[in-house]
Structure formats: C-alpha cells, structure tokens
Amino acid sequence: IATIEDEAEYQDTKYACQRRTPLKHHNKIFTDALEVLEKNADYTGGDQDYSRALAFRRASASLKSLPHTVTSMRDVANLKDIGKHCKDVIREILEKGYSTEIEDIKSSEWFKTIQLFVGIYGCGPATARKWYNMGYRTLEDIKKSTTIHLTADQRNGIRFYDDLQTPVIRREAEAIRNFIIEEIKEISNDFTVVITGGFIRGKDSGHDVDLLMSHPDNGKEKGVLQKLITNLKQKNLLLECSLQANTFHKESLKSPKHYKSSMLDHFEKSLSIFRLEKSMVDKYTSCGGASKTTEKVQGGKSCSSNTKSDDYILKHTDSFDLPKDRTWRAVRVDFVVCPQSQYGYALLGWVGSKMFNRSIRLYADRELGMMLSSHGLYDRINQQYIPASSEQEIFEHLKLTWIEHEDRNC
Ligand code: DCP
Ligand code: MG
Known part of the structure; x- marks a missing residue:
C-alpha cells in the first residue's frame, strides 16, 4: 500500500x-x-x-x-x-x-523471427532484418546457409544458443566471481571483484555476469586482466573472449562526443563466454564468498604475450553440435577493469540499469550543466573535473537523493 x-x-x-x-x-x-x-x-x-x-x-x-x-x-x-x-x-x-x-x-512471423535472431550473441536488429529479408526463419536455416558469412561471435552465438538463452542464476554468478577471485590471487593481491549489473540490483537471474574489477592502489590494476585471460585460456575455461584495451583519456571527459559515442565506457574489458563446469557451482558457493583477496601472492604465473584471442573461436568448418554428455554450460561474462580513481563512476555505470544511466546523465546535463559518464563528471560551467571516491559522493555532487541499487530498476 x-x-x-x-x-x-x-x-x-x-x-x-x-x-x-x-x-x-x-x-x-x-x-x-x-x-x-x-x-x-x-x-x-x-x-x-x-x-x-x-x-x-x-x-x-x-x-x-x-x-x-x-x-x-x-x-x-x-x-x-x-x-x-x-x-x-x-x-x-x-x-x-x-x-x-x-x-x-507478438504473434507476427516478423517479430518472432527477429526476436529469435537477436537472441544470437553478436546479432543485432539490422543483421536480423537482413536475414529475415533473405528468407531465413529458423536457426537451422542460418546454420545451413551457404550465403551468410557468420562472424566468430555469431557462430558461437548459434553454437551456444540454448545455454546463452538460459538465464544465469545468482549462485552461478557468485561461483564465477569466487572462482575469479581465487585465480586473481595468482596474479595480484588485494584485487576486488564485484558482481554488478542486474544481480547487484537484486535480480535473481540475468543474461550475463558483469564483473567490475579494481585494485585499491591506482594504477596497480594494469596488466592483470590480460594475465587472468591467459590463465583462464590455459585452463580451457574460455569458449570465446575479446580483450579490449583501456582507451580513456581525461580530456575526452570534456568532449560531447565522449557522451554520444559511448553509452558503453572505455575501460579495459573482456566480453567473454565462460565454460562453467557444473561442479564449480557447488565448490565455489560453499566458501562464503569474500569479495576481497587479501593473501599475498606466492609467485604469480607467467603470461605468454603472444596468446591469440581467437584460440577457441570456431573455425568455419567446425560443427555447431555440442557433446551430449556435457558437464558444463556456457555463460556470458563481462570482465571490466577500472582504476581506483574512477571506481565510484564505474560502479554507478555498471550497476545500471541502462535507463537509470540515461536518466541520470540527462539530468546532470540539463539541470546542472555537468557531463556524467562511467569515467567521471565534468562541470561545464566552472570548467572543472569533479572527483568522487564513491557513488554516494556522486549523488551529492549531483544534488540527488541517494537511490539504493535495488531501486534503480527502471
Ligand atoms: N550498460 C549501459 N549501457 C549499455 C550496456 C550496459 O549503461 N549499452 C550498463 C548498465 C547495465 C550494466 O551496464 O545495467 C550491465 O549491462 P547488462 O547488459 O548486462 O544489463 P543488466 O545486467 O542490467 O541486465 P541482465 O540482468 O540481463 O544482464
Ligand atoms: Mg548483466
């Protein structure tokens, strides 16, 4: 009431x-x-x-x-x-x-088909419409087509379609987070790994796991993701991954282009498909799940610099079929690394929702003449950057009443 x-x-x-x-x-x-x-x-x-x-x-x-x-x-x-x-x-x-x-x-053939196709990882509405106009209606049609040239993402999107359409539940997300924390201990101590996105807003399930990673000492986060990815690949735990370097420059905070072109941010990140062993879920959710690694590193693992990012990507000739007696499922995981100095802004952006971000950025711009992104806040009127060490501080800078994570589900 x-x-x-x-x-x-x-x-x-x-x-x-x-x-x-x-x-x-x-x-x-x-x-x-x-x-x-x-x-x-x-x-x-x-x-x-x-x-x-x-x-x-x-x-x-x-x-x-x-x-x-x-x-x-x-x-x-x-x-x-x-x-x-x-x-x-x-x-x-x-x-x-x-x-x-x-x-x-909902019952139109067009809508149902486009919905099916955009469910393929790597396929957006434009591609889905193109395939529809070429006469394709089912995943089988796409698999059999000799005219469509599928991207690596799309081939995996079709191969793992059922897995990626099956919601990831909170326990699976926590198991992956806890496992990643263990893995990072091999590389760097004191790293924090936080589940963001829908789960932090209280959802019980989601389409992926969003992990925001950082080190309390600004700068010490550099290079860790690359080593982590190399190690995960060696253990055969990534079915696909891309590694994107950090492309952020502070000056770009002043540029309106930064805000237009990037609803998504410029952090170092890896958008991946993780091979989650079912046994991992029990093993890594029973330990209580501390969110911070504090143990000292006992000699980090070496990282080969010539690892190709497409090691596990399907070749064009590979079959789409998966083994019947699998002990694992595919899960989309986004790894995002941010420097400590931008942590509050990065967290605000990755908590979402997308609509909440759109709204708070529009509010900052229209009501205060400030430009907000996942990297920072720039006051256009006083021409200065406004640092913040937490989300709470950002809300204060923006003269907004604090909204809890679970109340940002717009
Ligand atoms: N995000 C954004 N703009 C984008 C993509 C992401 O602002 N174009 C932010 C807000 C999202 C968060 O990143 O809440 C995570 O992105 P997801 O696409 O994973 O969205 P959710 O986690 O909210 O949904 P789901 O539970 O389906 O994963
Ligand atoms: Mg998500």
Missing part, C-alpha cells in the same frame, strides 16, 4: 533517477505490454523508431516507479511520460485484460 510520502515522492520527480524503481512493482501487466512495443520499435530500426522505443521505455519506467496499481484511466491522466499511444494500450488492457496490438505483434 502506497504511503502519502511515496505518492509525494513520485509526483515530485521529472527524471527516473530521482525516484525509486523497485524490481517488483505494481504495474507489470502494463509494463510487459509496453516492453513489446519498445522491442518492436527497436527491431524496426530507423531514427524515429529509436525515439519511439525510448518513449515506450520512459513510459514503462514511469509505471514501474508508481507506488500503486493503475486500475482506471483516471490513474493514468497525470502520469509522467505516458503519451497517447501508451494510454490507448493501457485503456484496452483495463477493459479487456489484453491489448490487440500487442497480441498481434
């Missing part, structure tokens, strides 16, 4: 980052419908569709933070960010329990 304070808080806000958006909210039937409209616009892909997708997402975020259930159109009259199209959908759901438009979209 919503309190007067909850209602007042909702009424007071213009941006999603100013209000609490819990995971479990009161209007799922409506937000599920709006998410179909958002996906549909996103799959369609034009500039206008991008704006439409965003509008549906904003409407959905508004309903998610509403402290009560919408039961009549009167409840919707003064809601934030709900346009005519959304209102029509809500009205129909209120009257009939479903929306004809949403049901039509």
Whole structure:
C-alpha cells in the first residue's frame, strides 16, 4: 500500500533517477505490454523508431516507479511520460485484460523471427532484418546457409544458443566471481571483484555476469586482466573472449562526443563466454564468498604475450553440435577493469540499469550543466573535473537523493 510520502515522492520527480524503481512493482501487466512495443520499435530500426522505443521505455519506467496499481484511466491522466499511444494500450488492457496490438505483434512471423535472431550473441536488429529479408526463419536455416558469412561471435552465438538463452542464476554468478577471485590471487593481491549489473540490483537471474574489477592502489590494476585471460585460456575455461584495451583519456571527459559515442565506457574489458563446469557451482558457493583477496601472492604465473584471442573461436568448418554428455554450460561474462580513481563512476555505470544511466546523465546535463559518464563528471560551467571516491559522493555532487541499487530498476 502506497504511503502519502511515496505518492509525494513520485509526483515530485521529472527524471527516473530521482525516484525509486523497485524490481517488483505494481504495474507489470502494463509494463510487459509496453516492453513489446519498445522491442518492436527497436527491431524496426530507423531514427524515429529509436525515439519511439525510448518513449515506450520512459513510459514503462514511469509505471514501474508508481507506488500503486493503475486500475482506471483516471490513474493514468497525470502520469509522467505516458503519451497517447501508451494510454490507448493501457485503456484496452483495463477493459479487456489484453491489448490487440500487442497480441498481434507478438504473434507476427516478423517479430518472432527477429526476436529469435537477436537472441544470437553478436546479432543485432539490422543483421536480423537482413536475414529475415533473405528468407531465413529458423536457426537451422542460418546454420545451413551457404550465403551468410557468420562472424566468430555469431557462430558461437548459434553454437551456444540454448545455454546463452538460459538465464544465469545468482549462485552461478557468485561461483564465477569466487572462482575469479581465487585465480586473481595468482596474479595480484588485494584485487576486488564485484558482481554488478542486474544481480547487484537484486535480480535473481540475468543474461550475463558483469564483473567490475579494481585494485585499491591506482594504477596497480594494469596488466592483470590480460594475465587472468591467459590463465583462464590455459585452463580451457574460455569458449570465446575479446580483450579490449583501456582507451580513456581525461580530456575526452570534456568532449560531447565522449557522451554520444559511448553509452558503453572505455575501460579495459573482456566480453567473454565462460565454460562453467557444473561442479564449480557447488565448490565455489560453499566458501562464503569474500569479495576481497587479501593473501599475498606466492609467485604469480607467467603470461605468454603472444596468446591469440581467437584460440577457441570456431573455425568455419567446425560443427555447431555440442557433446551430449556435457558437464558444463556456457555463460556470458563481462570482465571490466577500472582504476581506483574512477571506481565510484564505474560502479554507478555498471550497476545500471541502462535507463537509470540515461536518466541520470540527462539530468546532470540539463539541470546542472555537468557531463556524467562511467569515467567521471565534468562541470561545464566552472570548467572543472569533479572527483568522487564513491557513488554516494556522486549523488551529492549531483544534488540527488541517494537511490539504493535495488531501486534503480527502471
Ligand atoms: N550498460 C549501459 N549501457 C549499455 C550496456 C550496459 O549503461 N549499452 C550498463 C548498465 C547495465 C550494466 O551496464 O545495467 C550491465 O549491462 P547488462 O547488459 O548486462 O544489463 P543488466 O545486467 O542490467 O541486465 P541482465 O540482468 O540481463 O544482464
Ligand atoms: Mg548483466
């Protein structure tokens, strides 16, 4: 039951980052419908569709933070960010329990096929549409095609399709984190490894595991990820991985281009597919899972510098089939390394959600003339960088009330 304070808080806000958006909210039937409209616009892909997708997402975020259930159109009259199209959908759901438009979209061959194809790791809406227009409708069609040239990501995306479509559960994420902590002890002491993304916002499952890694001494984080990846490859634990170097320059914080081109950040990172042995889940979740390694390194392992990143990527001639009696599953894991001086900003960015980030960045820009990214904050008016050692400090700089991680699910 919503309190007067909850209602007042909702009424007071213009941006999603100013209000609490819990995971479990009161209007799922409506937000599920709006998410179909958002996906549909996103799959369609034009500039206008991008704006439409965003509008549906904003409407959905508004309903998610509403402290009560919408039961009549009167409840919707003064809601934030709900346009005519959304209102029509809500009205129909209120009257009939479903929306004809949403049901039509969900059952259309086009939508179902694009949804199937964008589920392939490495395949975005543009590629999915291209394949659809070439007449392909199933994964089998894609596998058999002799005209499509699949990228390495897409070949693995198809090979591990079922695994990667199966949500990663919290226990699996924790096992991977704890295992990685053990592995890093071989390379560097005092490293911290934190699970971010959906799990830190309280979700029980997600599409991947996002690990933010750092060292308390600024600069000492350098080189560790490369060694970690080399070691994991030697142990045959990576089915695929890319290693991206850090490309951040402080000056770029001032450049509007930095904010436009990079919803994603410039940290050193590896977007990988991890081979999770099922036995690992029990082994690495029973130990309690400290989030910090403190033991001293007993002689770090050597790292060969000529490791190719495509060691485990399928060759074009390899089969898509996996062994039937597997003892492992494939899990998408993002490893991200940030220097301590940017940790608060990096954490804020990797906690998300994507919509929360969009909202807080827009708020900083429009309301305060400040540019916020996962690397820092730049005050355009006073022309200075604003350092922060924690997320709390960033909220203070932005004159925002603190929002807990589990209330950033917009
Ligand atoms: N992120 C972002 N913009 C992107 C990608 C990511 O701001 N284009 C940030 C916000 C996300 C976080 O990184 O919350 C992690 O990205 P994920 O795509 O893994 O999103 P989630 O972890 O929130 O969802 P899921 O539970 O499905 O993994
Ligand atoms: Mg995630």
